[in-house]
Amino acid sequence: MPKIGFPRIGPYTEIIAKMFDELGTEVVMPSSDNLRAFKTAITNSPEMMCLPFKWTLADYIDILEKSSSNIILLQYKTCSGRCRFHCYYFTQTEILRKLGYKFKGVYPIRSGLGTIGDIMGITGANLGEVIFAFKRAYKRIKTLEEKLYPKTGDIRIGLIGEIYTICDERSNLNLVQKLKDLGCYVENSLGLVHFINDGFKMLFSKKRRLLRQKARTIFPELIGGHLINNIEAIIQFAEKKFDGIILVRPLSCMPESFGETIFNFLCEDYRMPFFIHNCDEVSSEVNLENRIESYIESIRLRK
Amino acid sequence: MIKLSGDIGNGNLKLGISLNGDFFGLYQQNLGIKKTLRELVEKTRQMYGDLTINAMSFTGAGRHHLKWIFPFATVKTEILCQYRAITSLYPHANSIIEIGKEDSKVITLRDKVIDYFLMNTLCGGGAGAYIETVCFRFNLGLAEFDNLALQAEKPVNISSKCSVLGMSSALSYLQRGEETKNIVAGIVRAVARNILSMVKGKQIKPPCVFTGGGALLKSLKKAFEEELGFEVTVPVSPIFTGAYGASLYAQENKNLTLKQMISVL
Numbered sequence: 001m002p003k004i005g006f007p008r009i010g011p012y013t014e015i016i017a018k019m020f021d022e023l024g025t026e027v028v029m030p031s032s033d034n035l036r037a038f039k040t041a042i043t044n045s046p047e048m049m050c051l052p053f054k055w056t057l058a059d060y061i062d063i064l065e066k067s068s069s070n071i072i073l074l075q076y077k078t079c080s081g082r083c084r085f086h087c088y089y090f091t092q093t094e095i096l097r098k099l100g101y102k103f104k105g106v107y108p109i110r111s112g113l114g115t116i117g118d119i120m121g122i123t124g125a126n127l128g129e130v131i132f133a134f135k136r137a138y139k140r141i142k143t144l145e146e147k148l149y150p151k152t153g154d155i156r157i158g159l160i161g162e163i164y165t166i167c168d169e170r171s172n173l174n175l176v177q178k179l180k181d182l183g184c185y186v187e188n189s190l191g192l193v194h195f196i197n198d199g200f201k202m203l204f205s206k207k208r209r210l211l212r213q214k215a216r217t218i219f220p221e222l223i224g225g226h227l228i229n230n231i232e233a234i235i236q237f238a239e240k241k242f243d244g245i246i247l248v249r250p251l252s253c254m255p256e257s258f259g260e261t262i263f264n265f266l267c268e269d270y271r272m273p274f275f276i277h278n279c280d281e282v283s284s285e286v287n288l289e290n291r292i293e294s295y296i297e298s299i300r301l302r303k
Numbered sequence: 304m305i306k307l308s309g310d311i312g313n314g315n316l317k318l319g320i321s322l323n324g325d326f327f328g329l330y331q332q333n334l335g336i337k338k339t340l341r342e343l344v345e346k347t348r349q350m351y352g353d354l355t356i357n358a359m360s361f362t363g364a365g366r367h368h369l370k371w372i373f374p375f376a377t378v379k380t381e382i383l384c385q386y387r388a389i390t391s392l393y394p395h396a397n398s399i400i401e402i403g404k405e406d407s408k409v410i411t412l413r414d415k416v417i418d419y420f421l422m423n424t425l426c427g428g429g430a431g432a433y434i435e436t437v438c439f440r441f442n443l444g445l446a447e448f449d450n451l452a453l454q455a456e457k458p459v460n461i462s463s464k465c466s467v468l469g470m471s472s473a474l475s476y477l478q479r480g481e482e483t484k485n486i487v488a489g490i491v492r493a494v495a496r497n498i499l500s501m502v503k504g505k506q507i508k509p510p511c512v513f514t515g516g517g518a519l520l521k522s523l524k525k526a527f528e529e530e531l532g533f534e535v536t537v538p539v540s541p542i543f544t545g546a547y548g549a550s551l552y553a554q555e556n557k558n559l560t561l562k563q564m565i566s567v568l
Contacts, residue, residue: 251425264505273417278424290364291422294382298417301383 001026002122005063006074007056010167011144012192019137023123028067030059037061042281044095050250051171051279052085052164057092064101072122073106083225083255112199141192153185155299158237160230161248162256163190165279172248173285175277182296189233190226219262225255234263238270243299245272251280273299306358306553310545311336311365314404318343319546326550328543336365341568348561355560360553362545372567375556382420384548386410389512391551392538397508400498402517404431409502419505426464429497431517433466437490440470441483448487452522455488469493488522495526509533514541
């Protein structure tokens with residue numbers, strides 16, 4: 001039975017673990033508050049590296065401390081193009097080996113249809129089993145997201161940015177919960193359901209392809225990360241008459257920092273207030289609360 | 304109606320009493336909210352007798368703590384209070400710059416509502432604490448610092464982002480024999496630039512109001528005017544605009560004498 005471990009990704013972690021469990025692998029879960037491992041990760045990663053790098057590395061350290069023999073570590077390869085995220089497995093393997101851990105290796109899992117092939121390769125299950133397990137996991141994620149983002153609240157906020165920091169509540173300092181407490185209806189443009197659906201829509205829906213074309217007229221280059229998806233998300237939020245847009249990104253995130261100017265202009269055109277939440281290990285939760293509250297109140301004032 | 308409003312900042316605690324439309328204020332360094340507020344209320348009591356407060360409101364970083372002590376009080380964020388105060392004092396204002404001790408804010412207005420606001424998030428290099436550190440190191444009072452900075456002919460170029468590194472580059476200039484007035488003027492300019500770099504694409508449009516404790520420095524006002532290319536307006540007592548804005552939000556809720564208030568604190 002292959003033994004695997006993967007980094008936490010907010011509330012989805014348990015569902016993904018269950019899926020691998022059903023496919024006949026032994027899953028070693030990282031603990032939800034591994035601050036000691038996080039400190040080791042920070043001291044062993046470059047200073048200007050983004051927060052997802054540090055948190056995923058911390059999770060690997062945590063997993064390897066629990067069970068170190070023969071483990072396969074998985075890496076989400078959610079970003080396409082030129083974002084650094086999809087190359088992290090390489091440096092992280094080096095760092096972990098230097099720290100003295102023994103394991104089989106860190107394997108990146110591709111996004112899109114490649115995911116199924118990758119999972120088949122790791123678990124040894126056949127295509128039917130993987131698709132079946134995928135379907136069940138998808139259903140669970142859907143019910144989870146309905147609970148996570150309830151459609152109540154007088155102020156409608158759209159979240160855009162980088163998928164890991166949006167989904168992982170450790171990285172974004174519980175931003176979604178804070179917004180819900182302030183009476184907001186939050187829609188996440190990079191929730192996993194949306195992320196999976198979007199891939200299929202891209203293949204089969206003409207309307208979706210037209211939206212991509214529209215986004216391409218705003219920014220024609222391919223820069224990677226979720227830049228183009230975020231431009232599309234802003235257009236969609238504007239069509240749905242949302243009240244505000246929050247950009248959640250790791251500090252020093254290349255694609256999203258580059259896109260900031262474009263998002264700024266777009267939000268100005270659509271007259272939606274724009275707020276940037278930089279996630280870093282030095283960000284303070286109290287400061288964030290203060291700023292979010294001011295932001296929401298300034299939107300209330302507008303209405 | 305008598306209103307009591309407080310701006311509980313990280314650096315100083317500002318207390319304002321609004322008496323039938325007249326507003327007066329007191330401030331003191333914040334050494335614990337309860338203790339400082341008690342002293343300020345005591346001072347007010349000595350000056351004006353035992354007033355009965357009809358409405359109470361708080362803003363600033365410590366507002367939640369006071370909401371807990373006075374559950375009937377109105378609490379609003381600093382952004383809203385500054386906005387309310389400035390728009391009531393200067394109805395034509397298009398942008399607001401506020402420099403506090405640890406926070407700096409830029410608010411841009413469109414059609415008299417907040418269009419966009421920015422608070423410093425990751426860096427304190429654009430706040431009053433930077434200037435205070437320099438004053439301490441150069442052994443200058445704030446007024447002295449201000450005068451020196453105004454006299455400067457050729458301000459030096461100082462890195463604006465980090466206050467510690469800015470300080471060390473200021474000291475290197477001192478080591479090289481640069482005149483103090485040029486160095487302090489460089490520091491003032493660095494603070495102004497740091498705040499304006501925060502705004503990035505969002506243009507600050509005139510008329511612009513410059514408020515907060517930082518606005519007491521004439522040199523900083525001058526630095527902003529030079530960087531922006533137009534004149535900025537400073538309210539009569541810029542320290543109290545937050546507390547004044549809070550008093551505009553206060554609604555009549557419960558009658559409380561100052562003596563009763565002290566007993567709770």
